[in-house]
Amino acid sequence: MKKLTMLALTSAMVAGTPAMADLVFPSLSYRTGPYAAGGIPFADGYADYFTLLNQRDGGIGGVEARVVECETAYNTERGVECYESTRGEGALVYQPLSTGITYQLIPRTTADGIPLHTMGYGRTSAANGNVFSHTFNYPANYWDAASVIVNQLLEENDGSLEGQTIALLYHNSAYGREPIRTLQSLSEMHGFSLTEIAVDHPGQEQGNQWLQIRRERPDYVVMWGWGVMNQVAVQEAINIRYPMENFIGNWWAGADHDVESAGADAAGYRALNMNRLGDMPVFDEIREHVVDAGLAAGDGTNIGNVLYTRGMYAAFLAAEAAELAQEMSGEAEITAAHMRDAMEALVIDAATMEEAGMPGIGPEFTVTCEDHGGTGMAIMQQWDGENWVTLTDFIAPDDSVTQPLVMEDSAQYAEENGIEPQCAES
């Protein structure tokens, strides 16, 4: 026992000393627990892209990138422990992949001066950079997602959802509740009625919810699910013979593992995606430089699937920002402060994505001091029974709906916490 405590003590001290000479990207991953199915491919994609940069290009700007993984099991208390234990190593940016942990980290990272990138999750109103100086949620956020879904449905229904019913099946947590306000505004605007149906953590038990859906037969079911909840919901929808084309998931409810178990029965199920699918040159490079070299984070089977691609996309955005930070500061070994400034000046255009071997993986967007949220565009994809296929081009959200909500919510946060606007009036 004494030996064990000694070991623990020494390693804690080692963890506390900053190790320079590499770019540290902590990955608060979860490879265990009820959300592991989504956490594993995302973490693999995130780690593999940095390994690719190290192997192929010798790092970013000549400095090796180091991914420090810490297992959170999607649990906020463990997430806090992970944050505290990794930030001392010179962490450049945090991507917790959990709305709960994001809420913990927003004030902490702001106080510590480390940027937080919550891509398509977390606190939506963090898109207002004036209030949230260190939090970024480009390229899209939940309120954009809700608006994109409604825009797509409008298009399918000749511009009118008058008298239609939409049921929102959501994970009963901060994550699932995020889109409610937007959908309520949209329902008033477009005249559809909204039913909110909550599913409790972790989401295996959905009998009652689907009984209600069977009874009420809403025209559309929109799902805000994650982890094991998605698979169960898809299966339940099949069981009650709900028309799968009218069942639409958000971008965390549209991965391969969500529908593979139901297979062909789930054909027709649609979901949003903030990154494009399909074969890209970068996957071949990852197979060549990372998997074949035996350096892959996982077993290599996830390459190219939805969440792997998104994890890789997240790593790509972080790496681009790091490169920009090196250019802006003129130093190879950047700090978290340089990283933040670069993230605020980030421009992702078609050429950049093409150059990285992932043409058109996401929408083109520009980050500014006021706008940390990107364009909010997303594509609609559909499960054909064997594969996810892309249905549409990038669809824009209705900013006139989401923007006032962002402003309102962030203003409330600023008032509660006494935050002054950080962007100079221009």
Next chain:
Amino acid sequence: MLYREAGDFSTTYGEDNQTFPIKFDRLCYYVALFVGAVVVPFLINDYWANSLLVPFLIYAIAAIGLNILTGYCGQVSLGTGGFMAVGAYTSYKLMTAFPGLDMISITLLSGFMTAMVGVAFGLPSLRIKGFYLAVATLAAQFFLVWLFNKVPWFYNYSASGQISAPERDFFYFVNIPVTGPNAEAWAKYLFCFLFVFVLAWVARNLTRGTMGRQWMAIRDMDIAAEIIGVNPLKAKLTAFAVSSFYVGVSGALLFTVYLGAVEVGEVYGITKSFLVLFMIIIGGLGSIFGSFAGAAFMVLLPVALKLLLVDSFGLDTALSAHFQFVIVGALIMFFLIVEPHGLARLWGLAKEKLRLWPFPH
């Protein structure tokens, strides 16, 4: 060999009844207190405070609370998580409604609020006991979590249903923040230490006074206790009140000082009730020291294991997470087989052996 009683004579009943009758124990206690209150705050950094010591202290309060109810009074409770949530939401409402209020008052008021809720849910204990009571308190757990999720007033109508703690000061005249991101590690630690010290001291004295003896009488045999004049209504409800007060304070601290933002279903779910129950079972039922030992075991061991497996041995994070389950589970079984009365009893036996050394019976 260190435990010598030679020359340690008590000449009054008071001396005979003190918490640490052996001089060496007493000294150790004072040294530990001194180190905890005066030395540690100077040495502590963010990692030690936020990952180890603050959660340990907070869970120790919860364990003492549950130990009063279950260990001393024999009323099994699975509602700890729900009662902790009552503490947390009371502090949140107080913090946002009265911005001038200091953290000590907020935390104490949260404790009182939880005590009231605890008494309400303790009422069934007059009719039912054992497993049936466990189920009744389980209902409290689910009801309270559902309530805080369902009624938007509790989370001030925020979009996501999360509550987050604004920055508030230590005490009325002491303008040092203990909540929010700008709170210093030592301030958070000292704040929790203060509560742990006072509450543990109060608990120790309650349990050896009239009230505690009534609780233990009820625990050992309620009918006999009633015959010798213990009022079961009073004894059980005071146990629920005091226990809930402690649990509420710990729930409040967990939210305000430690986490800062909380989602009720996750942080105060049924797993929290089990965690605290395991703490007192492993630490030792009916022992204040056992509450500390159990909290240390359940909070510090997983972190120590993580540091050992991931940082020292370089294991894969997922693999080490699974190893943690196995090792912690195996250790729990080992301790309970070796000593079903928990770590406190183990420690007591070790002390006894040391006192007799080198001439055991």
